[in-house]
Amino acid sequence: MxxxxxxxxxxxxxxxxxxxxxxxxxxxxxxxxxxxxxxxxxxxxxxxxxxxxxxxGEGPSVVVVGGANMDVKARSGQPATAGTSNPGTTTFAPGGVGRNVAENLARLGTRTHLVAAVGADPLGDQVLAATSDAGVRVEHVRRSPHATGTYTAVLDADGELVVAVADMRASDALAPADVDAARDLVAAASLVVLDGNLPTETLAFALDLAAASDVRVVLEPVSVAKAERLAPLLDGTRPVFAITPNRDELAVLGGDVDALHARGVTWVWVRLGAEGSLLSGPTGRHELPAARTDEVVDVTGAGDASLAAFCHALLSGDDEVGAAAYGHAAAALTIASTRTVRRDLTDRLVRRHA
Ligand SMILES: Nc1ncnc2c1ncn2[C@@H]1O[C@H](COP(=O)(O)OP(=O)(O)O)[C@@H](O)[C@H]1O
Ligand SMILES: O=c1[nH]cc([C@@H]2O[C@H](COP(=O)(O)O)[C@@H](O)[C@H]2O)c(=O)[nH]1
Structure with missing residues (x-):
């Protein structure tokens, strides 16, 4: 809508x-x-x-099209040493950028549909059940012939990422037809969120479908490698409401904020980790500090939480700068938890932290 x-x-x-x-x-x-x-x-x-x-009525709805994984996160007990075995603790949690955004949105109270793929295997069962239990509508999550995607991350003793490997063949195979199956939901949505896990032709199809119904699109590049899939689509002919790169992804996507505005992006929200973020759009450039965090337990999912919270706040009537600040509060809460998405996340909790 x-x-x-x-x-x-x-x-x-x-x-x-x-x-x-x-x-x-x-x-x-x-x-x-x-x-x-x-x-x-x-x-x-x-x-x-x-x-x-x-x-x-039922209120605004969001359609998220993107990756779904099981995250395996190993945190070293001591500052990590490369090339050897580091004693530590390992946790498992449903992940995948699109899925994380959808779960955060549903937990905050926004009606959310996810278009994604998981394998016909036990990990897929777990990811699907956890996502549905969180309140996400999963009718358009299909079972792929490929195994459920995994994201295996090694975190340092301070909770920061050392290195990660994403194995996401099920998401790599998401086709335009999978998005087409949800075309009525897209046309009726208030916002569509797309992530860089999707193949370029699927991203192009989803962007065009949203544009045809005048639905705003938010793009999350995911990683430097995957931002390369997005770059050719930002050619000024497709309107993009917002994009959320970090500094390295921004470099791949066109170099700087103004280049992205010139290529049809209304809001560019650059993620700067512990330094917060820079939001650039029609009202100028806004530097936003990170919200307070008592302890960094695990940074995984902070960006996804902030993107979801931004969308939720916009649909509740906040302006973009207010919505981004609300996003920072959700990120700070996520960093303080080992979960990729906090199970206790609510609008009330984020508003109290903002
Ligand atoms: N170490 C940190 N301390 C405090 N806040 C952080 C930290 N890392 C990330 N954040 C918050 O999470 C947001 C997104 O995290 P960032 O690491 O920049 O993006 P991504 O998770 O997409 O790589 C930041 O804008 C900031 O608000
Ligand atoms: O190529 C990818 N890497 C990582 C992810 C997902 O990104 C999340 C962590 O991202 P961040 O900490 O940057 O928010 C994890 O849930 C992981 O499954 C993904 O979807 N695709």
Whole structure:
């Protein structure tokens, strides 16, 4: 669903207080009742408001198309030494960028559909069950003839990544037809999130499908190697609402923030690890510090949590800068946990931490 900024503000206010009348809405927004009535009528036509009393429909939805894995994370007990065996602890958790974003979104309370692939094997059963239990709609997660993807990471004693290997043949084989099967969901979505795990032709198909329905797209490059799949698609002909590279991925995608704006990207959100991030868009450049963290336990999934939280906050009516700050709070909470996605993540927890 494509809502104007004003409509999103009204929906966010009605979500907080469904009994608000048009006069109270007009006062709060600094506009006239007549203008509010036009917005309410349009929201009715778009199916967001159901009948009298401004009862909200199921709310905005997000379709995430991307990777799904089982993460294997080995953390060294002492500063890691290369070329030898390091005593430490290993944890398993469902992962994959697209899947992580979907799980975070669902836990925050946004209706979320995942388009992905797992193997017909026990790891696939676990990943699928955990994702569904978290509240993600998984009807479009298909079973692949390939094994469920794995991401095997070695973390240093301080929780920072030393090296990782991603084995993701099931996601590599996600085809345009898999996205096409979810075309009605894409057309009705408020946002589509795509990750760089997808093959280039599938990314192109999904971008074009979203553009045809005027649905905003957020792109997460995933890694330097996978950002290369995305680079040729950013040619200025396909609108991209936001992209979330780190410094190294930005270099592969075009060098700098302005180059990406020139190639059709409205918001460029550059991730800077412990230094926070830089958000660049129509309101200028905003440097955002990382939110406070008591302890870095495991950085895995921080970027995915912040992207999901950004989308959730936008759909709740926050502006982009506020949504990014909310994203940082979700990242800080994720870093303090061994899970790739925190099981106790809620909107309330993030708002308290923001
Ligand atoms: N060591 C850290 N200390 C505090 N915050 C961090 C740290 N690492 C990451 N973050 C937070 O998580 C966000 C995303 O992490 P980052 O490592 O930059 O991206 P990615 O996980 O996509 O590689 C950062 O913008 C920051 O808010
Ligand atoms: O090529 C890939 N590498 C890593 C991931 C996933 O990325 C997550 C960790 O990413 P980060 O810490 O950068 O947020 C893990 O869940 C892992 O499964 C992925 O989808 N594709």
């Amino acid at each position: 494509n809502l104007t900024e004003r409509e999103r503000e009204i929906v966010a206010m009605l979500r907080r207080d469904p009994l608000l009348g048009s006069e109270a809405l007009a006062d709060a927004l600094g506009t006239t009742r007549a203008a509010v009535n036009v917005h309410l009528s349009n929201l009715g036509k778009k199916g967001v408001i159901l009948g009298r009393g401004y009862v909200l």
